[in-house]
Amino acid sequence: MESRKKKSTISSKAFANLFNIIEPMKSFQWxxxxxxxxxxxxFTHVFDTSFETTEGLEIxxxxxxxxExxxxxxxxxDKVIVMDYKPTAVHP
Amino acid sequence: MESRKKKSTISSKAFANLFNIIEPMKSFQWxxxxxxxxxxxxFTHVFDTSFETTEGLEIxxxxxxxxExxxxxxxxxDKVIVMDYKPTAVHP
Structure with a gap:
């Protein structure tokens, strides 16, 4: 459990670090x-990244x-699902 | 395909309509x-809702x-995954 938690934290940090490197990433939360x-x-974790354009996602x-x-x-x-979508925001 | 698209639109509207009814929903996008x-x-669609507190989610x-x-x-x-999480936002 300890090592799984440690691995999860390391992966989150490595994922978050992309935010410092890849300019088109506009937000990152997990x-x-x-x-x-x-x-x-x-499934155990959610990682949510946003981009201003589809081209930004492709970059x-x-x-x-x-x-890498x-x-x-x-x-x-063990398993993963990745969904890419253009969000339609709804306002009350 | 036409009827699937129509059904998807109806479901999205019904989901979005909850935003007008349930006060703790702070955002809704799909x-x-x-x-x-x-x-x-x-999987084909993403529905993303946010709440200010875990109590808001439970309400x-x-x-x-x-x-209903x-x-x-x-x-x-056909299948669904629902993940509830407290987002940790990362800033560059």
């Missing part, structure tokens, strides 16, 4: 599932720092 | 996966309007 609902399907995806991080990160995950 | 990466595992979860919507919505989904 967190661990709180276990309030029972619909997590075994990020092909950036050497991201490619992603290869290392994905190799340590 | 979007469809762009298909840029190949890591969506068959939302037990609100009759949410319970969720029962209807979940019944029409």
């Amino acid at each position: 967190g661990k599932d709180l276990g309030i609902e029972n619909l997590h399907q075994g 990020y995806l092909s950036h050497p720092a991201h490619v 991080f992603a290869n290392e990160f994905l190799a340590h995950l | 979007g469809k996966d762009l298909g840029i990466e190949n890591l969506h595992q068959g 939302y979860l037990s609100h009759p309007a949410h319970v 919507f969720a029962n209807e919505f979940l019944a029409h989904l």
Whole structure:
């Protein structure tokens, strides 16, 4: 448990560090599932990154720092889902 | 495809309408996966809601309007993952 927590913290820091390197990343936040609902399907963490444009996302995806991080990160995950979307914000 | 798109739009509107009813919902945005990466595992849509406190999330979860919507919505989904987390925001 200790080593899993440590690994998770290291991965979060490495992920967050991309924010210092890859200019098109406009925000980065992450967190661990709180276990309030029972619909997590075994997933444990959320990482949420935003970009101003689809081109910015594509620059990020092909950036050497991201490619190196992603290869290392994905190799340590049991499972992963990545969704890229243009958010439609709703206001009351 | 037409009917799936229509159903998706109706569901998004019904989800968004909760924002007008349930006070602790602080933001709501949604979007469809762009298909840029190949890591969506068959999931098609993201719905992202924020709350100021965990208590706000719990009020939302037990609100009759949410319970009614969720029962209807979940019944029409092939699969779903729900993650609740306290975001740690990283700044460059």
